[in-house]
Amino acid sequence: MRKSPFLPDRPLKVAVLGSSGAVGSELLKILEQRNFPISELVLLSSERSEGKKIIWKGEELVTKKTTKEEFLNLDLVLASAGGSISKKWLSNIKEQNALLIDNSSAFRLDKNVPLVVPEVNASEALNHDGVIANPNCTTILLTIVLAPLSKLSTIQRVVVSTYQSVSGAGQLAMEELKYLTEKYLQGNPQNSEVLPYSLAFNLFLHNSPMLANNYCEEEMKMVNETKKILNIANLKLSATCVRVPVLRAHSESINIEFAGVVEPKDALEELKKSPGIEIIEDYKKNRFPMPNDVMGRDNVAVGRLRTDISQPNGLELWLCGDQIRKGAALNAVQIAELLIPKK
Numbered sequence: 105m106r107k108s109p110f111l112p113d114r115p116l117k118v119a120v121l122g123s124s125g126a127v128g129s130e131l132l133k134i135l136e137q138r139n140f141p142i143s144e145l146v147l148l149s150s151e152r153s154e155g156k157k158i159i160w161k162g163e164e165l166v167t168k169k170t171t172k173e174e175f176l177n178l179d180l181v182l183a184s185a186g187g188s189i190s191k192k193w194l195s196n197i198k199e200q201n202a203l204l205i206d207n208s209s210a211f212r213l214d215k216n217v218p219l220v221v222p223e224v225n226a227s228e229a230l231n232h233d234g235v236i237a238n239p240n241c242t243t244i245l246l247t248i249v250l251a252p253l254s255k256l257s258t259i260q261r262v263v264v265s266t267y268q269s270v271s272g273a274g275q276l277a278m279e280e281l282k283y284l285t286e287k288y289l290q291g292n293p294q295n296s297e298v299l300p301y302s303l304a305f306n307l308f309l310h311n312s313p314m315l316a317n318n319y320c321e322e323e324m325k326m327v328n329e330t331k332k333i334l335n336i337a338n339l340k341l342s343a344t345c346v347r348v349p350v351l352r353a354h355s356e357s358i359n360i361e362f363a364g365v366v367e368p369k370d371a372l373e374e375l376k377k378s379p380g381i382e383i384i385e386d387y388k389k390n391r392f393p394m395p396n397d398v399m400g401r402d403n404v405a406v407g408r409l410r411t412d413i414s415q416p417n418g419l420e421l422w423l424c425g426d427q428i429r430k431g432a433a434l435n436a437v438q439i440a441e442l443l444i445p446k447k
């Protein structure tokens with residue numbers, strides 16, 4: 105057991121495991137932008153990106169291949185290299201008494217690992233024993249909106265459809281969408297190699313493995329992780345996840361059934377005062393959140409709140425959020441910030 109959940113009260117030796125990827129690159133930006141207290145930053149990847157140089161805070165840093173020596177004396181590991189990689193290095197991280205904040209799904213449903221969205225369940229971050237899980241990107245965006253609305257009336261059921269950008273599938277998928285779109289416009293459509301189908305002028309249901317109940321893994325992550333974060337074990341939730349040809353930022357159409365009537369104007373007021381949320385809603389101009397509104401931004405944009413015409417206790421809303429940022433990298437850094445001792 106760790107003696108204290110907090111990080112040491114000094115500039116930290118931090119590693120970004122998966123630093124060359126979509127989430128890893130954003131982690132580096134956010135650590136710089138938020139002036140996270142770092143004495144040494146270690147960039148780790150596979151041998152494919154070994155030697156890659158980046159400028160961080162004006163200094164040239166070189167990406168290293170991940171080996172056990174690289175974990176020596178670390179205080180914090182922000183991991184975005186996939187679940188198997190995090191699991192592989194966990195004992196080396198724990199040996200150093202370092203904290204792992206992990207972006208993969210490897211530990212999210214482990215009852216000994218907190219699953220944290222700082223705006224929703226910050227205090228959970230203190231209950232860790234060396235590992236904290238960052239939720240799935242679509243789940244973070246969903247819970248940041250459900251948590252404040254649950255103060256207005258008990259949430260009984262949620263039905264959500266997602267419109268997930270290609271960046272959710274990583275750096276290579278983003279590059280491929282640009283290439284395949286160019287080829288399509290040149291009249292020379294090509295097959296995809298990174299995703300199962302080309303996303304150029306197309307969309308398809310999320311390609312994560314299909315489960316016995318005919319929901320895919322991504323959809324069941326939303327179901328199970330939302331229950332854990334909101335601490336509502338019997339929450340009814342159904343999700344349909346779709347990949348769309350947007351480069352960056354996910355969108356979600358959300359239908360919420362409450363125990364009582366929740367007026368859209370009251371929901372709007374509650375969301376306006378909630379951290380991490382901004383409202384984009386102009387019914388006269390038919391202007392609501394779009395992925396382009398939130399690219400590179402911290403806040404989740406919400407709008408189009410309306411009563412569900414099919415049932416009086418229902419509320420419909422729409423959101424967009426930069427899932428590499430708030431859905432992954434920013435959320436991870438915010439978790440780490442919760443554990444920096446306050447002066």
Ligand SMILES: NC(=O)c1ccc[n+]([C@@H]2O[C@H](COP(=O)([O-])OP(=O)(O)OC[C@H]3O[C@@H](n4cnc5c(N)ncnc54)[C@H](OP(=O)(O)O)[C@@H]3O)[C@@H](O)[C@H]2O)c1
Pocket residue numbers: 121122123124125126127128148149150151152153154170183184185186187189207208209239240241271272273274275276427428431432
């Ligand atoms: N993209 C998102 O929106 C998002 C959101 C939430 C969570 N996540 C999760 O975050 C993780 C990373 O996603 P991503 O989109 O950033 O993927 P990505 O762009 O494909 O990046 C993967 C990173 O992992 C590194 N890596 C691969 N194999 C490795 C190994 N054997 N040892 C060390 N490093 C290795 C890669 O290094 P090389 O350059 O050397 O290959 C790269 O830096 C995944 O678990 C994903 O599910 C992603």
